[in-house]
Amino acid sequence: MGPQHPSTHGVFRMIVTLDGERIVKLKPVFGYLHRNHEKIAESTSYLASMPYTDRLDYLCSMTNNWAYALAVEKLGGLTVPDRAQYLRVIMAELTRLVNHSCLVGFLFNDLGTSFTPLLYAFREREKILDLFEALSGSRMMCNYQRFGGCRVDPSPEWLAAAKALVDNFPRFLDEYETMLTGNEIMLARTQGVGRLSAADAINAGITGPILRASGVDYDLRKVDGTGFYPRFDFRVPLGAHGDTYDRYMMRILEMRESVKILQQAFRDLPAGPIMDPKAKLRGFRPKAGEAYGRLEGPKGELGFYLVSDGSPNPYRYRVRPPSLINLTLLEDMCLGHTIADSVVILGSIDIVLGEVDR
């Protein structure tokens, strides 16, 4: 299947061997969107890579920015002011809402329910993207985070609008769930499909909602305590079966937790500076060394590994793409299922080809 196929979420190819309708072998083929992002980043300055990280996972530019900023801050020993930490959490959770609501829409698209859930998700997403645009100037390529803080401070009007949106979001989720969760066709198509055991998932380095759908309690927001997440009160939802249905429910439940985090963040947002005064925008030269910064992105652990040799360009710049590594077990999940199920399983993994191929 692929590389040009509506079900593959981009230019992605799967070489499938079938026995009748059953899959006996499945090999994914990558690289159609490969642009050697890492090489480009190694030939430009630290700052100039920031807009390129927007284009990795183009649904979640805010979290990509944050993960990269995190690695550079570790490398350069920068601190982030409180207000910027809160803003980062707000942006990351808004991004999670965007990503998960769209993913659910795409998943139903893959199930064959036409366009309706996706369009409802897009309607909500548009409102969040409008917020991003009003703040950072661009809907998807936000380029918002900087090493040691954030680029712009939101106005009180922006915060009020964002808060109103977040307060209204559970209504959309309820509507969405009424429409989708009890749907018998959906239950028949997803329950028991694409099972993934916890041991396999851990060994294959699967992270994010897929791992938690298999019942492994591992969320970097809790484990690493990135940013100011330890200050927020939220739960990590866990699945029991590790099938496609659990992966779907995981996204819905995570969105509800994100709304909780956002409401707390708007309530507690402190005043103050948004940039570390030590941070330098131009001509940033960390001393030689290496750092690995990771973050719980909407798709899983997004990591940046940087090696500096003291020059203005990173000596080594590596992205740990959750989309790519979550595909490791695609074959195992699909074996024995029909070809129509493989489409749904791929949809439930949640990949963005910009990040898979880099």
Add this chain to the structure above:
Amino acid sequence: MESLEQLRDRLLTRFPAAKVELVLNPGASPEHSLLLEAASAREIALFLRDDPFVKLDYCSNVTGLDWPDKEIIETKKVSVPDPAGGPAKVVEEKTKRLQPGYLEAVYHLYSMALKSTAPVILRLRTVNRSDQVTLPSLTPVWRSADFQEREIYDLYGIIFEGHPDLRRLLMWDGFKDHPMRKDYVAPDDFEWEPTPHGVVHERAKAHYPLPGDRLGQTPAGQQPGTVSPANPTTQPEAKP
């Protein structure tokens, strides 16, 4: 969690024949690493995965690194006895030493069972960068290394022995070189176009010689490549 030194000592007592070295990170973050030998790497990796004290069951990130040959100039102060019998002179002697380059694979390990926050970093180094570039694959230990080792094989050219399916991941199968190596030369067969980038322009010109020197026709004061609507002299026309 035990410190990396303690872990190294424990590994050395458990595997007396192996060589485990601590590599310190000079940077701001305290992420030091363990350098393993190719021969014992997989045994140690298996031990680390199943050991109840560290339980590194999760291999997060696998990275390739390229360190080309480096010329190191060492200055040593040598005292030269004065033949006339005076006090010995101190002369700085410079010695050039070629540090051979190598390729490196870096593994970032965490423990999901113990919820560790700091990575344990393993490094494996090849003998050189040309013909002895084989390392043991750790995919049998952590499957998450599967695609990442394939990517390193693709972009750096490290051959992982024991990898179940070592093919190129991102570049196409017929591709020859390894583009992430530091000495990789990018191809210059760009289609000729009047971009404002001098380097690209020159390379493309060398590749596709134009009929007549069109660049000489640009009016004075205007740089080749910058086209104004009033002066569309550098229209693209040369097609390969």
Add this chain to the structure above:
Amino acid sequence: MLGSGILKGLAVTAKNFVGSYHDPARMVTQEYPDVPAKLPAAYRNFPFLVTENATDPMGTLRCVACQICEKECPPQCIYIEKSKDKKPDATGKPQIYPAVFAIDTAVCMSCQLCVEVCPFDAIKMDQVFEIAATDRFTGLLLNREQLAKPNTYFHQIHPEEAAEVDARLNAERKAAEEKAKAAAAAAAAKAAAPKPAAGAAPTLPPTTGGPSA
């Protein structure tokens, strides 16, 4: 009951469908070409060069061809060539100006880094998005004549930012003038020679051309 989940879902779609005729929250479609799109003030798309004076755009470019943006531009879409001579800028100080300043907007990704690194407030983000060209090179490769837009235009699209920039620049100009005056007076007093003409021109250049990043 089997099928109740489906029926519930259909009820939601039906409600949405009916709502799309009367509920303002559902009536989200904008008649775009007829009704112009509303852009937030922060919206950015493609950079432009700020000039002080609309009547003489090339003479009053704020850009001094320092080439910082050219170096920092991630996709390397800016091309600058320094001038050989110097022209007086808005404050009357002789400055190098860009003889060639081209931006390949087909390559530009509107990331705003050029604006952030510019110490002279000379390059700012535009809000144009209705761009069409028949040819990539003549239509999308913009030279400095096409890029230059007056400060009044900047005030139109980003009023708050423009006011802030103007206030800062005016303060700097004032400081520079006073410094030049003081220096001229000091020079005149020191020389004590009957050469009043020398005092008219600023003798000392201001220390910085703008705020440092």
